[in-house]
Amino acid sequence: xxxxxxxxxxxxxxxxxxxxxxxxxxxxxxxxxxxxxxxxxxxxxxxxxxxxxxxxxxxxxxxxxxxxxxxxxxxxxxxxxxxxxxxxxxxxxxxxxxxxxxxxxxx
Amino acid sequence: xxxxxxxxxxxxxxxxxxxxxxxxxxxxxxxxxxxxxxxxxxxxxxxxxxxxxxxxxxxxxxxxxxxxxxxxxxxxxxxxxxxxxxxxxxxxxxxxxxxxxxxxxxxxxxxxxxx
Numbered sequence: 001x002x003x004x005x006x007x008x009x010x011x012x013x014x015x016x017x018x019x020x021x022x023x024x025x026x027x028x029x030x031x032x033x034x035x036x037x038x039x040x041x042x043x044x045x046x047x048x049x050x051x052x053x054x055x056x057x058x059x060x061x062x063x064x065x066x067x068x069x070x071x072x073x074x075x076x077x078x079x080x081x082x083x084x085x086x087x088x089x090x091x092x093x094x095x096x097x098x099x100x101x102x103x104x105x106x107x
Numbered sequence: 108x109x110x111x112x113x114x115x116x117x118x119x120x121x122x123x124x125x126x127x128x129x130x131x132x133x134x135x136x137x138x139x140x141x142x143x144x145x146x147x148x149x150x151x152x153x154x155x156x157x158x159x160x161x162x163x164x165x166x167x168x169x170x171x172x173x174x175x176x177x178x179x180x181x182x183x184x185x186x187x188x189x190x191x192x193x194x195x196x197x198x199x200x201x202x203x204x205x206x207x208x209x210x211x212x213x214x215x216x217x218x219x220x221x222x
Contacts, residue, residue: 044202046209
């Protein structure tokens with residue numbers, strides 16, 4: 001199975017900060033990587049697919065990059081509505097595996 | 108528009124089984140694989156398995172092998188996930204999620220396992 005190591009597990013940030021979250025795959029997954037945002041009590045929402053493609057309707061302050069084993073989600077200027085938990089997902093092969101999640105909290 | 112509508116919350120006793128449904132609409136049902144993901148209270152997302160609505164083929168996470176069964180009914184465009192031999196650790200919200208890469212999700216079904 002492919003392990004996805006996501007870091008950090010939690011972080012405190014202020015509105016306007018640039019935020020970077022990383023996922024490392026235990027083996028190469030090409031660009032079969034998606035990022036999700038989940039708010040408490042809500043359904044996960046896909047933000048990024050194919051490592052760097054922005055989901056329709058998602059603000060352009062979100063971006064993704066990487067290929068192979070190293071991937072990054074960047075929020076260029078954190079907004080109040082961005083405080084949430086973020087997950088990466090590898091869908092290169094079964095079983096699909098998620099990162100452990102990164103909780104972004106208000107500083 | 109794509110919609111995935113899941114069945115309602117369930118309360119089960121340890122050792123029982125639960126069957127959760129996910130009715131799909133707004134697209135060609137047989138064109139996209141459907142996955143099941145669960146989330147225990149306060150925990151992360153866990154992939155359980157996938158079903159091909161066209162042929163019915165499945166692939167399950169090793170952790171659930173022997174306890175989970177995913178099926179589909181093409182006449183009603185519904186997929187099902189049945190989990191047996193329930194234990195307290197199976198208390199979670201269960202989601203269906205459609206490919207590609209889980210772009211669409213059901214609203215979730217809370218399954219509570221308690222004696």
